[in-house]
Amino acid sequence: MLLGIVFSQNLLNWDAWLSLLIGIAAFTGVTGATYIFNDISDLGEDRHHPEKQHRPIASGQVSVTVAVVFGLFLAGIGLGAAYSLGPLFLAILLTYLAQNVLYSLVLKQFVFVDVLVVAIGFVLRAIAGVIAINVFLSPWLIVCTFLLALVLAFGKRRNELEIAANPQETRAVLREYSVNDIDQLLVMVMATLLMSYSLYTFSRTDPAMMATLLFAFFAVFRYHHLVHTTNIAGQPEYLLTDRPSVVNLILWGIVAIAVLYNIPEMAVEVVQ
Structure with missing residues (x-):
């Protein structure tokens, strides 16, 4: 999300920085919620993974119930911050959220589709960074x-x-x-x-x-x-x-x- 403010030559625009930081907070909250959702949906597979088995949910350090509550809290904070930046930014974030849910439930099962969806997620973040500061995409x-x-x-x-x-x-x-x-x-x-x-x-x-x-x-x-x-x-x-x-x-x-x-x-x- 930082590339937009640099390449739009707004690096010293403090108003743009304020909007961008709110946008980053919004995406951080929603991204955290999607990671929690993904870890819950991948619980069985992660327990067989040599590295992912040590993650809090897969290892049992954090219960699924606690993870769900915390995930909803993060999503609420993120969407609230997105709303303050306008309907277009909120729409991008909701698209990102929907994309990640679909990825966790269905799309990750299809070869090549899985990596393409991941890449699109990064594109949505970059677009959001531009929309947050209202510059040319x-x-x-x-x-x-x-x-x-x-x-x-x-x-x-x-x-x-x-x-x-x-x-x-x-x-x-x-x-x-x-x-x-x-x-x-x-x-x-x-x-x-x-x-x-x-x-x-x-x-x-x-x-x-x-x-x-x-x-x-x-x-x-x-x-x-x-x-x-x-x-x-x-x-x-x-x-x-x-x-x-x-x-x-x-x-x-x-x-x-x-x-x-x-x-x-x-x-x-x-x-x-």
Whole structure:
């Protein structure tokens, strides 16, 4: 959700930040509720998963009743915050909620549909970030977010196939996947992601944005390496513990912001 405020050049707009933070709180609440619902619906499978069996609900540390009550509380807080941002933002959040419920109940059982639905969820978050601050929705934001989410989703499926003794017991749809198929799909989606981001840098922004391509390529190459050499794909948030990835992300952010906000030109004007 943060990409919209950065790329719309509203990084220093405090009113936009206030709306965005409310939007983030809304999505955090509803996302938490959907995770609880998903953990409850996956209870049987999670107990056979080498990692998920340690989750609070699967391990029995938190009862289903307590989880349901807490999930409803989070959903109420999230929807209330969304309502304060207007009907369109609320509609996006309700769509996200409905999508996750359908995923937990039905859609996760269909090969490829499962990862596509996950990717669409990330797109809805990105769209919500733009709607919250009322700026233009770039199609490039949708495309790149969708492809990046697909990369992460396929990486996670690959990790599940590798670490589980009987993958179909932890996630039924895994019987339809193979490591070889996912490796090919990963390469295809990664290539498409890099091509899309490359087109964005010189077709819709200052050509100087092409300076960020080096970091984008490194990020994809690094993730591909980690997927095949570590278990980091199973928990993508652990990428924030991978020092090369974090340094690369920071450098990408610095260069992107410098280009988008014309910082070099502003610095020259100040010196003169």
